[in-house]
Amino acid sequence: MAKQYDVLFRLLMLGDSGVGKTCMLRRFTENCFDPSHISTIGVDFKMRTLEVDGIKVRVQIWDTAGQERYQTITKQYYRRAQGVIFVYDITSESSFQHIVKWASDVDEYAPDEVRTILVGNKSDEELRRQVPKDQGSKLAETYGMEFFETSASTSSKISEAFTRVTELVLQAHKKDVDNLLGSLDDYLEKAALEEEKGSEGSDCDTIRKACAC
Numbered sequence: 762m763a764k765q766y767d768v769l770f771r772l773l774m775l776g777d778s779g780v781g782k783t784c785m786l787r788r789f790t791e792n793c794f795d796p797s798h799i800s801t802i803g804v805d806f807k808m809r810t811l812e813v814d815g816i817k818v819r820v821q822i823w824d825t826a827g828q829e830r831y832q833t834i835t836k837q838y839y840r841r842a843q844g845v846i847f848v849y850d851i852t853s854e855s856s857f858q859h860i861v862k863w864a865s866d867v868d869e870y871a872p873d874e875v876r877t878i879l880v881g882n883k884s885d886e887e888l889r890r891q892v893p894k895d896q897g898s899k900l901a902e903t904y905g906m907e908f909f910e911t912s913a914s915t916s917s918k919i920s921e922a923f924t925r926v927t928e929l930v931l932q933a934h935k936k937d938v939d940n941l942l943g944s945l946d947d948y949l950e951k952a953a954l955e956e957e958k959g960s961e962g963s964d965c966d967t968i969r970k971a972c973a974c
């Protein structure tokens with residue numbers, strides 16, 4: 762049976778309540794958009810497999826609740842994240858200002874090698890914009906992150922943002938992945954040899970049986 766994926770990475774989405782984390786995730790994994798806002802309770806996740814540099818990467822994307830009261834629960838997920846997507850809403854100045862707080866939490870609780878990107882969501886809402894695009898890219902630059910403006914509603918740049926963070930995580934873990942794929946190839950080669958030996962064995966058995974009679 763063909764391998765369904767080569768590696769599995771965990772990504773975490775962080776940002777204030779209502780910035781559109783769930784909608785972005787649903788757009789990316791199910792290509793749908795629901796305009797209603799049902800606040801995430803604690804955490805939820807969805808999966809998708811991407812092919813990056815010929816490697817099948819399965820991403821498990823954790824969608825966290827932005828509401829303060831769930832922070833104790835959501836912080837428990839930081840430790841196992843390999844990539845983080847910080848999200849603010851371009852129509853909400855406060856959600857942008859809070860990115861500093863989300864980033865300091867990641868500093869404190871996530872592994873040092875975690876890869877991060879910054880996303881300003883709701884780019885379709887130009888008339889209601891409160892955060893100029895260059896402010897977003899400046900903040901991203903300060904943190905050494907790449908920056909995207911997305912819209913879960915129109916689908917603009919959604920795939921690019923998720924794919925890019927996956928690529929960054931893959932680059933960060935390239936050595937481990939190469940070793941893993943190397944040993945997987947060795948394993949498959951050995952298994953194929955064993956299978957060949959196995960079929961030789963059954964021929965021998967047939968001959969032996971033939972000799973016995």
Ligand SMILES: Nc1nc2c(ncn2[C@@H]2O[C@H](COP(=O)(O)OP(=O)(O)OP(=O)(O)O)[C@@H](O)[C@H]2O)c(=O)[nH]1
Binds near residue numbers: 784800
């Ligand atoms: N115009 C527009 N609205 C959006 C977009 N993305 C999300 N929304 C709306 O914003 C609201 C909140 O979206 P959610 O995805 O539920 O927000 P969230 O960040 O997951 O919120 P919590 O689960 O409470 O943390 C919903 O009413 C969405 O329809 C977008 O790209 N454009």
